[in-house]
Every structure is written in C-alpha cells, then in structure tokens.
Amino acid sequence: MRKHAQQLFVNCVAVSVILLGMPARSAIPFASGRAAHLAQVSQNPQTRTALDWFKAHLSWINDEQARLTEIPAPPFAEGQRAEAVKVLLAAVGLEVHLDKAGNVIGELRGANEREIILIAAHLDTVFPAGTDVKVRREKDRMYAPGISDNGTGLVSLVAIARALHEARIKPQRTVLFVADVGEEGEGNLRGMRALVDTYRDRLKAVVVMDGSGTEHVTTKALASRRMEAIITGPGGHSWSDFGIPNPINALVRASVRFLNTRVPASPRTTFNLGQVEGGTSVNSIPHEARLKVDVRSESEDELVRLENALRECMAAGVRDEMESARDRSKGKLEWKVETLGSRPGGELSSDSPLLASLRAADEYTSNSSRIERASTDANIPLSLGIDAIAIGAGGNGGGAHSLLEWYEPAGRELGLQRALLTVLGVSGIASEKGK
Numbered sequence: 001m002r003k004h005a006q007q008l009f010v011n012c013v014a015v016s017v018i019l020l021g022m023p024a025r026s027a028i029p030f031a032s033g034r035a036a037h038l039a040q041v042s043q044n045p046q047t048r049t050a051l052d053w054f055k056a057h058l059s060w061i062n063d064e065q066a067r068l069t070e071i072p073a074p075p076f077a078e079g080q081r082a083e084a085v086k087v088l089l090a091a092v093g094l095e096v097h098l099d100k101a102g103n104v105i106g107e108l109r110g111a112n113e114r115e116i117i118l119i120a121a122h123l124d125t126v127f128p129a130g131t132d133v134k135v136r137r138e139k140d141r142m143y144a145p146g147i148s149d150n151g152t153g154l155v156s157l158v159a160i161a162r163a164l165h166e167a168r169i170k171p172q173r174t175v176l177f178v179a180d181v182g183e184e185g186e187g188n189l190r191g192m193r194a195l196v197d198t199y200r201d202r203l204k205a206v207v208v209m210d211g212s213g214t215e216h217v218t219t220k221a222l223a224s225r226r227m228e229a230i231i232t233g234p235g236g237h238s239w240s241d242f243g244i245p246n247p248i249n250a251l252v253r254a255s256v257r258f259l260n261t262r263v264p265a266s267p268r269t270t271f272n273l274g275q276v277e278g279g280t281s282v283n284s285i286p287h288e289a290r291l292k293v294d295v296r297s298e299s300e301d302e303l304v305r306l307e308n309a310l311r312e313c314m315a316a317g318v319r320d321e322m323e324s325a326r327d328r329s330k331g332k333l334e335w336k337v338e339t340l341g342s343r344p345g346g347e348l349s350s351d352s353p354l355l356a357s358l359r360a361a362d363e364y365t366s367n368s369s370r371i372e373r374a375s376t377d378a379n380i381p382l383s384l385g386i387d388a389i390a391i392g393a394g395g396n397g398g399g400a401h402s403l404l405e406w407y408e409p410a411g412r413e414l415g416l417q418r419a420l421l422t423v424l425g426v427s428g429i430a431s432e433k434g435k
C-alpha cells in the first residue's frame with residue numbers, strides 16, 4: 001500500500017499541473033465539463049484535507065467498526081445498531097432521523113437541496129438473534145460474524161461523513177448518509193425500496209457501500225428470486241402410522257429432482273437450497289416440511305424457468321410420495337411454493353456520470369477495478385433507471401455470511417478515499433459564496 005501513497009502523490013501533482021492552466025471554477029454544472037469538474041473536486045484543498053483524515057484516524061475507524069459489529073442486527077431487528085449509527089452521524093453535524101422503515105438518514109445539506117446523492121450501507125446481518133458477535137482481534141485481523149459484511153460498509157459511512165465534516169466541505173448537491181435496513185435475505189431490500197420511494201424524483205445517484213475490497217464495482221444488478229416450498233400432511237407415529245405419506249420424504253424426493261435441473265453457464269444462472277425445516281421428533285411422521293431456495297440469473301427468462309421447475313419438482317415429489325404410500329386413509333399431502341423475495345435486475349449505463357466519477361476516483365487513487373454483476377441494494381435504483389453502484393469500503397475480508405467471517409483493515413484508507421471522491425464527484429463541492 002506504500003506504492004499507492006506514492007502514486008497518489010504523483011497523481012496529485014499531475015492533476016494540479018493540468019488545473020494550473022484552467023480557470024478556477026466552482027460548482028460547475030454537472031453535465032458539462034465533466035472531466036474538469038472531477039479534476040476540480042480532487043484538487044480542491046478541502047478534498048485533500050478530507051482524504052488525509054482517514055489515514056490519521058485508522059484506529060478510530062477500526063474501533064468503531066468493531067463496536068458497531070458487536071451490536072446485534074439480525075434480520076428485521078436492526079433497531080439497536082441503527083441508534084448507534086444515528087449517534088455517530090449526528091456527532092459530525094448531520095441532521096439525522098429514522099424513517100418509517102427503520103433507515104437512519106443523515107443529511108449533509110448541499111447548495112442545491114433539490115438534488116440528492118445517496119450513500120448507503122446496510123445495517124442488517126444474516127445472523128439470527130443470539131449469534132455470538134463478539135469481535136476477536138488476532139494480529140492484523142478482526143473476526144466476527146458481520147465484521148466485513150457490513151461492519152466495513154457501515155463504518156465507512158461514518159468515516160466519510162466525518163472526513164467531510166472535518167474538512168468543512170459543503171457539497172453542491174445534498175448528500176444523504178443512510179444506514180438502511182433489510183438488505184439481506186428476506187429483508188428483500190425493503191430499506192432501499194423505501195428510500196427510493198421517498199426520494200425518487202430528486203435522486204441523482206446512489207453509492208452503496210457493501211463489504212470490503214476495492215477491486216470491483218457493481219454496475220449490473222443480478223436478478224433473483226427467493227422461494228419457500230411447503231409440504232404438509234396428516235402426521236403420525238413412526239411405528240403405528242408407518243406407510244402414511246410423509247412430507248419430509250416428499251420434500252427429499254422433490255429436492256433430488258430439482259437438483260438435477262440443468263442451468264446454463266451463460267447466461268450465468270445459479271440455485272441454492274438454503275434452509276430446510278420440519279418435523280417434531282425422530283419418532284414422529286412430520287406434518288410439515290419447508291425448504292427455502294434462492295435462484296439467480298443474468299437472464300430473467302432463466303429465473304422464470306427455474307421458478308417453474310421448482311414448482312414442477314414439488315408437484316412430482318408429492319406425487320411420488322403419495323404413490324408409494326401404503327396407507328392413504330389418514331389424508332394426503334398438500335404443497336405450495338411461496339415467493340419470499342424478488343430482486344429486479346438492471347444495469348448502469350457505461351456513460352453515466354456516476355461511473356465516470358468512480359473511474360476518476362480509481363485513477364486518482366491508482367486503483368484498478370473491474371465491473372461486476374451482483375445482488376445488492378443497488379438493484380432497486382438500477383431497476384428504475386437511477387444511477388447506482390455498489391463498491392467495497394477497502395481493506396480485505398472473507399467468510400461473509402459465515403461464523404468465521406474476518407476483516408483485515410490494512411490499506412482501508414484507499415477504499416475510503418475512493419468512495420469519498422466518487423461521492424464528491426457526483427455531488428460537487430459548493431462554491432465559497434454558497435456557504
């Protein structure tokens with residue numbers, strides 16, 4: 001990462017040299033002179049103060065990340081962590097409120113309040129209540145469920161807001177710092193859906209901070225469906241009722257059929273049997289069995305095909321079980337497939353101002369990143385034609401969604417600088433007069 005610092009300096013000089021020949025302008029209208037505008041943001045002395053703030057406060061950032069991660073935020077119970085983020089955002093001078101969905105919204109008012117740039121990080125984790133979320137530090141690593149996804153993103157919100165505050169930067173467009181609810185699993189992006197609903201007409205760009213790293217930028221929203229198959233039956237005793245139809249048997253038969261469904265490598269399409277529930281005891285024939293399935297694809301058609309395949313397999317599994325049942329007198333099996341969530345797809349245009357801003361930030365920080373397709377909070381704005389990206393907040397992480405999740409903060413300032421420059425690139429910095 002030392003190499004980065006050196007290159008950063010070289011780039012600063014290069015940008016400054018280019019700018020010496022340019023008229024000093026501030027709050028340049030966004031559509032025109034985009035390159036000049038982006039350069040103006042990165043060579044602004046206040047921007048440099050903000051960029052430098054990160055490196056000088058890394059241990060504070062790491063400690064706040066650990067503290068936020070240790071506040072449990074299971075699905076649909078993000079309230080306690082939301083309160084903690086609210087306090088942090090209020091401490092850096094933002095006007096903070098919680099909306100009806102439970103999102104924390106901190107406003108940094110711009111000279112132009114009619115236009116909004118949103119930077120968001122999700123509050124929720126995939127881990128159920130009761131999971132041990134204590135952070136363990138070992139050498140340069142932090143271990144805890146949720147430490148990277150999304151402890152890293154959440155603390156980046158706070159750090160970027162604080163860096164802008166310390167550098168006394170007033171944006172041209174209003175910037176909203178949002179810690180949102182319901183990104184993971186069955187949350188079904190409800191926090192982002194509510195935000196886009198509220199701000200839709202004024203929303204010019206959305207930057208989603210999710211997880212660690214700086215090597216990618218998600219500009220393509222991966223469409224997905226989450227479904228639950230439920231099979232019910234009469235239930236009974238394992239010995240005396242042997243031979244009646246068993247919902248778990250049917251679910252297993254159906255699942256094996258579904259596993260044999262072929263999916264294309266291109267358009268990339270995947271499925272996951274993620275959760276199985278059912279039964280009351282080892283010596284009872286269950287009266288219910290449930291299976292949760294996640295399907296994803298680059299193609300909407302493939303999603304529909306898989307959704308249909310799951311239904312057909314459930315029907316066939318139930319039929320197989322009914323046919324092999326010796327005793328049908330106590331009742332038959334019923335089945336249904338419910339949709340738990342549906343995430344729309346979408347794509348950022350390659351000539352969008354937001355992507356130009358990210359690319360300029362990459363160049364400035366000597367970072368290189370590749371375009372990715374993923375399922376994130378950015379799905380919602382992208383599906384509605386609103387510019388959005390999702391990026392990592394720097395450092396390195398692994399084991400997301402597992403109890404062995406880890407995060408290494410080394411070099412995280414690069415990710416924070418990249419995100420800050422991207423946001424300022426689309427928000428602009430207000431002129432002195434506008435203050």
Ligand SMILES: [Zn+2]
Nearest residue numbers: 149150210211
């Ligand atoms: Zn995440």
